[in-house]
Amino acid sequence: MQLAVLILEDERPVREALARDLGHFGGHVRIEVAEDVPDAWAVIDELDRDGDRLALVLADHRLPGTSGVDFLVLLLDDPRTVHTRKVLVTGQADQQDTIRAVNDAGLDRYIPKPWNPDELRSVVRDQLTDHVIEHRLDPLPHLQALDAARVMPLLRTRGDR
Amino acid sequence: MPTDVHHPRSTLPRPTHLQLAGLVVGLIAFLVPLLVDIPGLEPAGQRMLAIFLLAIVLWVTEAVPLVATAMLVILLEVLMISDQALVALPEDVLAASDYFAALADPVIVLFLGGFLIADGAAKFDLDRNLAAVMLRPFAGNARRSVLGLMLITAMLSMFVSNTATTATMFAVVIPILAVLPAGPARTGLALAIPVAANVGGIGTPVGSPPNAIALGALEARGEGVSFLGWMLLAVPLMVVVLLFAWWLLTRRYIAPDTPMALDLSSSFDRSPAAIVFYVVAGATVLLWLTEPLHGISSSTVGFVPVVALLATQVMGGDDIKALQWPVLWLVAGGIALGAGIGATGLDTWLLGLVAWEALPLTLLVLLLVAVGLGLSTVISNSATANLLVPLSLSLATGLPIDATAIGVIVALACALAMALPISTPPNAVAYATGEVDTRAMATNGLLVGGFGAVLLATVLPRVWDRLGLL
Numbered sequence: 287m288q289l290a291v292l293i294l295e296d297e298r299p300v301r302e303a304l305a306r307d308l309g310h311f312g313g314h315v316r317i318e319v320a321e322d323v324p325d326a327w328a329v330i331d332e333l334d335r336d337g338d339r340l341a342l343v344l345a346d347h348r349l350p351g352t353s354g355v356d357f358l359v360l361l362l363d364d365p366r367t368v369h370t371r372k373v374l375v376t377g378q379a380d381q382q383d384t385i386r387a388v389n390d391a392g393l394d395r396y397i398p399k400p401w402n403p404d405e406l407r408s409v410v411r412d413q414l415t416d417h418v419i420e421h422r423l424d425p426l427p428h429l430q431a432l433d434a435a436r437v438m439p440l441l442r443t444r445g446d447r
Numbered sequence: 448m449p450t451d452v453h454h455p456r457s458t459l460p461r462p463t464h465l466q467l468a469g470l471v472v473g474l475i476a477f478l479v480p481l482l483v484d485i486p487g488l489e490p491a492g493q494r495m496l497a498i499f500l501l502a503i504v505l506w507v508t509e510a511v512p513l514v515a516t517a518m519l520v521i522l523l524e525v526l527m528i529s530d531q532a533l534v535a536l537p538e539d540v541l542a543a544s545d546y547f548a549a550l551a552d553p554v555i556v557l558f559l560g561g562f563l564i565a566d567g568a569a570k571f572d573l574d575r576n577l578a579a580v581m582l583r584p585f586a587g588n589a590r591r592s593v594l595g596l597m598l599i600t601a602m603l604s605m606f607v608s609n610t611a612t613t614a615t616m617f618a619v620v621i622p623i624l625a626v627l628p629a630g631p632a633r634t635g636l637a638l639a640i641p642v643a644a645n646v647g648g649i650g651t652p653v654g655s656p657p658n659a660i661a662l663g664a665l666e667a668r669g670e671g672v673s674f675l676g677w678m679l680l681a682v683p684l685m686v687v688v689l690l691f692a693w694w695l696l697t698r699r700y701i702a703p704d705t706p707m708a709l710d711l712s713s714s715f716d717r718s719p720a721a722i723v724f725y726v727v728a729g730a731t732v733l734l735w736l737t738e739p740l741h742g743i744s745s746s747t748v749g750f751v752p753v754v755a756l757l758a759t760q761v762m763g764g765d766d767i768k769a770l771q772w773p774v775l776w777l778v779a780g781g782i783a784l785g786a787g788i789g790a791t792g793l794d795t796w797l798l799g800l801v802a803w804e805a806l807p808l809t810l811l812v813l814l815l816v817a818v819g820l821g822l823s824t825v826i827s828n829s830a831t832a833n834l835l836v837p838l839s840l841s842l843a844t845g846l847p848i849d850a851t852a853i854g855v856i857v858a859l860a861c862a863l864a865m866a867l868p869i870s871t872p873p874n875a876v877a878y879a880t881g882e883v884d885t886r887a888m889a890t891n892g893l894l895v896g897g898f899g900a901v902l903l904a905t906v907l908p909r910v911w912d913r914l915g916l917l
Contacts, residue, residue: 426879434880435621441614442569444872445771446648446655447513447827 288338290316294345307403314431323352340370341417347376358391371413469508476500494527495791506830514773517780524787541790549783553746554663560749561653565607571721574615579713589705590697597643604647605654613644613873635700637882641873649862650685652677657832661858663782674735674745688899720761727755781833794841816904819860828861849917863899866892
């Protein structure tokens with residue numbers, strides 16, 4: 287089982303820049319991209335088929351069709367994504383949208399555009415770590431994508447074998 | 448808001464090819480001794496052979512979880528070779544309660560105390576603080592720092608599980624790794640922790656499960672070893688192997704001028720609960736070490752912190768739930784297996800298959816150590832001890848060597864296996880950090896483990912003899 291990060295962003299250059307900035311997570315987590323919400327659900331179906339786990343979504347708000355915030359709210363209704371951590375990466379969410387994202391979608395982080403690549407990586411690492419700790423997942427297969435010092439306590443309960 | 452709660456779908460893990468093969472081969476191995484008449488083996492022995500072969504296959508392939516196999520052993524013994532056997536046996540057999548008793552064997556009680564103390568040390572952050580304080584004299588030079596880290600890891604690992612020790616010490620080491628330039632120094636440091644944790648586990652009876660398995664089997668034969676007695680037998684090897692590993696790793700990977708800043712800050716929890724815990728833990732360890740003075744067995748002493756920590760509410764129901772019950776039950780399965788093998792006469796029959804007494808004793812011990820080391824490199828250390836300890840102890844009856852020596856040697860051999868990421872959980876953690884590749888782990892693991900194994904098989908029995916420890 288791999289952990290997956292989904293980048294939902296309609297503008298191709300921005301999408302590619304986000305994926306590039308997360309490049310060195312590749313090999314340790316699965317990075318997927320989607321250009322709109324139907325595309326995002328297709329990715330979620332594919333992850334499910336492969337037995338992988340969507341740990342984190344980085345979503346833009348203003349998208350053609352369904353908005354990013356509406357998508358984040360919908361994630362809570364699907365058993366495959368109810369535990370997915372949610373980050374908005376946007377410059378265009380107004381106060382109403384932001385309030386809805388926090389209150390109804392359980393938004394975990396808000397990254398304003400333009401983002402700082404180091405900060406983006408550190409948010410992703412933190413969110414993945416929180417996800418692993420919260421659900422007591424085995425951290426070892428994903429350790430290099432996580433804050434290793436923070437997940438060490440999870441290993442204590444394992445016992446020798 | 449919708450009120451229905453989503454349950455994430457819990458799917459069963461899909462069995463691997465190896466696991467499927469394990470189930471099939473296990474079933475065949477189980478049926479053959481029941482269907483084929485085996486000359487020289489009583490019916491009870493034949494049934495026990497079926498259980499033993501099944502246990503070997505299941506523990507090697509992990510077709511079902513290790514602890515499930517352990518529980519299966521107990522169940523099958525009750526159903527097949529006890530007074531409650533479904534098909535009664537003509538000969539005298541153990542009562543079903545004797546097999547169930549493995550779950551509360553004195554060694555399990557000893558471990559219960561050890562686990563509760565170890566978990567308390569984590570709860571009050573005592574392990575990390577002790578590590579910081581003890582590291583102080585080693586600060587300054589990189590190679591000396593690594594020596595300090597390894598000694599402290601080993602000392603913690605004598606009382607805390609090897610895995611938990613590794614987790615604690617990696618939390619200390621990860622910030623150091625993060626600032627070291629990529630390269631050999633990181634590899635050396637990331638290897639030092641698991642090696643020291645694996646080796647440290649041999650130091651006391653509560654250090655790792657194979658010790659408990661050997662101790663339990665020895666006690667069942669009336670040849671128990673005291674806590675201090677075990678330490679006298681094992682600590683010399685532990686120290687020598689540790690120093691060798693330090694020498695090897697620092698010479699190969701760590702230049703003396705490597706910058707290595709250790710976090711030496713400590714802040715001991717001074718809450719009343721923490722202080723009660725320190726007193727209880729300290730008193731328990733003291734009582735373990737002074738058994739010759741007061742004569743209270745280590746298992747009984749191990750039960751004291753269980754009562755004291757629960758009565759003072761320093762630890763409670765949640766802490767009991769969080770104990771590593773699968774490890775305790777895996778050990779219990781091994782104890783029950785040994786009991787069954789002894790009670791049915793299977794041991795005598797198995798040993799009769801080979802003319803062991805024709806082999807030179809040293810060669811025989813070397814063989815045992817090699818089998819223990821080899822098997823536990825690829826399968827669980829505890830499972831190896833579960834399979835090997837009962838056999839080796841019965842082997843000792845016909846030979847001019849002390850059963851205690853054999854039991855301890857087999858347990859220590861299992862602990863020296865550290866050549867692969869899968870050999871031990873500490874190795875798996877080090878490998879997962881990405882700082883150590885399989886090749887580096889294999890080379891150093893074979894060198895350290897091999898060095899230890901040769902000492903264990905050739906030098907250590909003579910040292911014990913010379914010092915009159917047996």
